[in-house]
Amino acid sequence: MCSMNELNARDSGFLVNGELKIVVEIEVLDVIGKLDVSGEASTITETIDVNGFQLVPSQVESARRIFERHPEIASEFRPKKPNLRTAYMSLLLSLIETMCMLPQEVSKDDLSNAYVALGSMRDAEFKLDWLEKKLDEMSEKKEKEEVGETRMQEMGKELKDLKLKCSDLEAQLEKEKEEVLAAKAPISFDDVV
Template identity: 40%
Template sequence: MWNGDGTVEVNGFRVFYSEVDIVRKIFERHPETATNIRPKNQLVKNAYMNNLLDLIDTICLAPQELTEEELRDAEKTLLELEEVGFELDWLKRKLKELCVKKKKLESRGARVRELDRMIVEQRQVLLALEAELKNEENEAVFDSARLGFDDVV
């Protein structure tokens, strides 16, 4: 239902017209999401829905785009929404997956840096060995040269 303030009512929440499809999808895929929500005040309900939409936007970001603080804030927001009656097990799983991906990405980054450091060290060792090999080859050429008459006499 269209309200005169640019919002549409979806499952008891007033959302901006641009968010209608997103909110409908949430309720289609997860009809239990707001069945137990306690606040009755429309402004409070709308604020919680905005928090939910912001949380979903955060979870949609790539792990490298998020700081640890943003992930902690997302977890706090999720808990607050659950405390007022939202059923968000589906979203909690996604947030946990995102946290795991973030940790894997960080440890992979550390491993990549370690491997890169090891490669640099090994290149230096290889360059030193190549220089030593060239020196040995030069000395071998010198040692294998025939002596001339003047060298002997």
């Protein structure tokens, strides 16, 4: 993830003509099967149209669910170029994926970047009030988590100090008991003579 300053920095490569430029690097971990084509390798990727967005098959179900629940999401979406539309939808899906992570797995930088991405998508006229509300809820949860963890550490330290103090008091009590018992003991004839 990158900071807001990096996104807005002049000549940083992210903003081109006022639009967010997204570059994706893909590493091949494992090649499955072989392409039986002589000559040039094909660069055609299968895409499926979902409400005017060309998406790879792995994104289709998520995008359809978004459009079912929020049909107005792209009603005023400005970009008309298919690649740019796809990039924005990928950004949206990535943002939602980040928000589905456990709060302890999401850093403050991740949240900051999520707000930057949300702002970029809103600038392109995506209607994302519902997503902003969820992001705010996630930020609150993250804040509560951090405050709670800090408070738990403080309480743990206080408890340790109290246990130590309690142990010291128990030792002092035992010593007092011994002294009181010694003071209560009768004096024998031999002790007096």
